[in-house]
Amino acid sequence: MKRSAQPDARPGTYALLLRIAVAEIAFVGRRHRLPLAPGWAVYVGSAFGPGGIAARLAHHRRPVVRPHWHIDYLRRYARLETVWLSHDPSRRECLWAAVLAQDSGGRAPSFRFGASDCRCPAHMYQFGVRPTLAAFAAALESRAPDHATVLEFDLEPG
Incomplete structure (x- = not known):
């Protein structure tokens, strides 16, 4: 576990931590409705294409x-x-999703959300309280001892 000031252009896996202020129904596409509860959503993705994680986070x-x-x-x-x-x-995206679901107590509000290109139940999980990097990294290490260091950084608006 380590804090970092900026992402760089190397490829890798990432998790976005998003704060949900109020309960509401999110519209995803034309037909899908996603129930959101106040708290946190953690979405797992990967960036193995041009520009790596820096480019994906810019998006x-x-x-x-x-x-x-x-x-x-x-x-x-x-x-x-x-x-x-x-x-x-x-490629650790599915491992990260499994850790969020099974080891961190995440709840998937929608089957297959963010996981359309794999067999995972979901790649987005909700939490009532903000999950900690320390607990997440420890769970990753127990499942994959050879896993590279997980970095954390807070995003400024914009």
Whole structure:
């Protein structure tokens, strides 16, 4: 576990921590409704393409004009505050989702949210209280002792 000031362009896995202020129904696409409870949503993604994590986070921090991914819809209802990331060369997105669901007590408000390209139940989980990086990193290490360091940084608005 380590704090970092800025993400860089290397590839890796990340988790967006978003604060949900009030209970409401988020509209995802034309037909899907996502129930949101006050608290926190943690969305897991990966960035193995050009620009790595820095490019993906730049996308997630821009105002949503035309939603592309599930998370783009969610961002209209929640405030992005913190990012956890790892530059582990292995694709760890599904492992991170499993840790959030099974080891961290996350609740998936919608089956397959953010997990349309794998077999995971979801890649977004809700929590009543903010999950801690220390607990998350410890659970990751117990499942994958060779996992690279997980970094955390708080995002400034904009």
